[in-house]
Amino acid sequence: MVKKMLTADKLPALWSHLAGQGKLFLPVREGPTVLFKEWSEGFEVALDAPTSAVSPKDLFFPREETYMRYRCSGQAMELSAGEELESAIAFGVHPCDLKAIEMLDRVYLNQEPVDELYRERRAKTTVVALACIAPDPFCFCGDFGIDPVSAPGADLMASFDPRSGNLMLESQTPKGEDFLKGAASLLAEANGQSFELAAVKTADFGLDLEGFSESLKDRFEDPAWDKLYKSCLGCGVCTYVCPTCYCFDVEDYGHEMAGERFRCWDSCMYGHFTQMAGGHNPRPGRKERVRQRFLHKLQYYPETYGEIACVGCGRCLRSCPVNLDIVQAIKALGGEKDV
Amino acid sequence: MCNTNPLMPQTARVLDITVETPDIKTLRVSGKEGLPFEFMPGQCAMLSIPPVGEAIFSITSSPTCRDCLEFSVKEVGAVSSALHSLAPGTQIGIRGPYGNGFPVEEMKGKDLLFIGGGIGLAPLRSLIGYCLANRKDYGHIDIVYGARSPADMIRKSEVKETWAEQPDTKVYLTVDAEFPDWRGHVGFVPTYVSDLAFTPQGKVAITCGPPIMIKFVLQALEKLGFADDQVITTLEMRMKCGVGKCGRCNIGPVYVCKDGPVFSLAELNKLPAEY
Numbered sequence: 014m015v016k017k018m019l020t021a022d023k024l025p026a027l028w029s030h031l032a033g034q035g036k037l038f039l040p041v042r043e044g045p046t047v048l049f050k051e052w053s054e055g056f057e058v059a060l061d062a063p064t065s066a067v068s069p070k071d072l073f074f075p076r077e078e079t080y081m082r083y084r085c086s087g088q089a090m091e092l093s094a095g096e097e098l099e100s101a102i103a104f105g106v107h108p109c110d111l112k113a114i115e116m117l118d119r120v121y122l123n124q125e126p127v128d129e130l131y132r133e134r135r136a137k138t139t140v141v142a143l144a145c146i147a148p149d150p151f152c153f154c155g156d157f158g159i160d161p162v163s164a165p166g167a168d169l170m171a172s173f174d175p176r177s178g179n180l181m182l183e184s185q186t187p188k189g190e191d192f193l194k195g196a197a198s199l200l201a202e203a204n205g206q207s208f209e210l211a212a213v214k215t216a217d218f219g220l221d222l223e224g225f226s227e228s229l230k231d232r233f234e235d236p237a238w239d240k241l242y243k244s245c246l247g248c249g250v251c252t253y254v255c256p257t258c259y260c261f262d263v264e265d266y267g268h269e270m271a272g273e274r275f276r277c278w279d280s281c282m283y284g285h286f287t288q289m290a291g292g293h294n295p296r297p298g299r300k301e302r303v304r305q306r307f308l309h310k311l312q313y314y315p316e317t318y319g320e321i322a323c324v325g326c327g328r329c330l331r332s333c334p335v336n337l338d339i340v341q342a343i344k345a346l347g348g349e350k351d352v
Numbered sequence: 353m354c355n356t357n358p359l360m361p362q363t364a365r366v367l368d369i370t371v372e373t374p375d376i377k378t379l380r381v382s383g384k385e386g387l388p389f390e391f392m393p394g395q396c397a398m399l400s401i402p403p404v405g406e407a408i409f410s411i412t413s414s415p416t417c418r419d420c421l422e423f424s425v426k427e428v429g430a431v432s433s434a435l436h437s438l439a440p441g442t443q444i445g446i447r448g449p450y451g452n453g454f455p456v457e458e459m460k461g462k463d464l465l466f467i468g469g470g471i472g473l474a475p476l477r478s479l480i481g482y483c484l485a486n487r488k489d490y491g492h493i494d495i496v497y498g499a500r501s502p503a504d505m506i507r508k509s510e511v512k513e514t515w516a517e518q519p520d521t522k523v524y525l526t527v528d529a530e531f532p533d534w535r536g537h538v539g540f541v542p543t544y545v546s547d548l549a550f551t552p553q554g555k556v557a558i559t560c561g562p563p564i565m566i567k568f569v570l571q572a573l574e575k576l577g578f579a580d581d582q583v584i585t586t587l588e589m590r591m592k593c594g595v596g597k598c599g600r601c602n603i604g605p606v607y608v609c610k611d612g613p614v615f616s617l618a619e620l621n622k623l624p625a626e627y
Binding site for chain 1: 356360361362363400402403404405406407426428429431432439441444445563588589590592593597601602603604626627
């Protein structure tokens with residue numbers, strides 16, 4: 014572990030240096046919204062902002078990615094793989110989002126067969142986590158045991174001091190050490206100091222998650238589902254912003270002679286998701302689809318991987334137009350502290 | 353990108369296409385040299401025809417057939433229609449095998465009762481072929497096969513001539529209603545199974561067909577005294593990846609593409625009824 018400091022005046026130089034090493038993605042302020050974007054000169058980098066509107070999972074699991082090209086001539090067909098990826102830096106990933114990436118790792122990396130597309134992006138990306146200093150009223154990562162200012166799984170841990178504008182960078186892996194070596198000319202010694210960050214407090218929605226996943230095992234037919242789904246519009250925004258949602262679709266684009274095959278995000282909130290060619294649909298209505306989404310997060314994923322697939326990032330609370338978010342679901346299913 | 357991408361198909365050639373019924377055709381497909389991959393009965397493969405797309409089909413040939421894979425495909429959607437209209441010799445994409453397959457080891461030494469309806473015979477045929485090729489490993493074999501009409505039966509000559517001629521093997525055919533040239537049994541499959549009064553002792557029943565048929569077959573078998581672990585079925589779901597990641601074929605925490613498609617009734621009873 015090596016710790017270095019970057020003074021405020023060197024930040025622009027750091028961004029151009031990193032952008033020269035590979036694609037640099039970081040949180041950028043655009044009006045009232047913060048989004049992860051590929052850096053370019055003049056962007057307002059948001060190191061003191063609440064978590065980004067959309068999670069940075071797309072750096073590893075893009076909204077769409079082409080993985081095959083086809084070429085047909087007569088009866089012959091030729092299939093080829095997509096291009097090799099450049100290396101990348103994901104700078105400023107909040108601890109909640111990093112935890113979510115670790116949840117995707119279990120599905121895509123640790124469960125055979127390895128998802129090669131995801132593995133390559135993960136291997137070629139250096140992840141710099143950023144201590145969260147400005148949680149908003151919807152942030153409840155504390156309920157999932159996440160410390161908003163530490164992320165042991167990242168290559169580096171960064172913390173930003175809003176008063177001085179300085180940045181502290183501490184490597185946590187060999188990749189992180191290489192990162193610091195590469196930027197050495199911009200960095201100063203940390204001399205053992207740390208920023209005195211104000212204590213970070215996340216929301217307390219009164220959830221009681223002790224034994225909650227197990228309690229859902231025999232509640233597939235629970236009457237709570239008959240009420241819970243009713244306000245759902247089926248818009249799918251919850252799955253779009255959720256950092257732990259990982260469902261995808263595979264589609265072709267092209268004509269009979271040539272084209273490509275890509276995968277893209279899909280959503281269990283849409284009717285076509287499980288619609289079979291013959292007409293049968295095992296999850297035909299919003300009730301079944303709402304139940305699927307919440308039980309996947311709260312029971313199925315934990316049953317397989319031992320942990321609820323939620324990191325308390327608060328995005329579904331901010332985005333759902335009818336407030337049918339995961340906190341409402343947990344409460345409706347009995348995961349609330351007695352008051 | 354690496355060629356170990358599990359979503360990346362290989363090319364294969366459609367050797368020939370046989371018309372089975374007005375809406376079902378059987379395609380014989382081979383890789384560069386014979387089988388594109390090794391598999392077991394009950395497993396499936398993703399077939400693709402760009403730019404139409406990719407869809408999952410059960411392999412209907414037995415792994416003891418070494419020169420090609422066979423797929424009996426009912427025309428219901430975009431990919432199945434495209435497969436139906438292919439000319440022999442055309443190359444398609446293929447990847448697999450997917451799924452657990454039938455428990456051929458655990459079935460050894462047991463009598464087998466196959467109950468198929470319509471296109472549902474396709475996955476059973478792979479297992480029937482495998483058991484007949486390893487005839488001494490399995491006990492008495494009964495095959496009940498039904499379709500809406502005689503014209504809707506697949507693999508007719510194989511069922512009537514080849515299978516029915518095998519030692520210690522009996523074939524029972526039925527159609528849903530009377531037809532001029534049909535002199536066999538008339539009636540729905542579940543009722544026929546009840547009427548034939550199969551005994552459960554030392555037997556495993558394997559069934560596949562339309563969901564409504566499976567539902568009543570399971571009831572019929574229960575009445576005949578079959579225990580839940582003596583009844584095996586194979587499920588169908590919409591799938592995109594085939595490897596338990598794309599998220600659409602789950603029943604509770606179980607993925608049909610990788611943990612299934614073959615389940616015993618005992619296993620299914622532990623899962624939510626969402627299939």
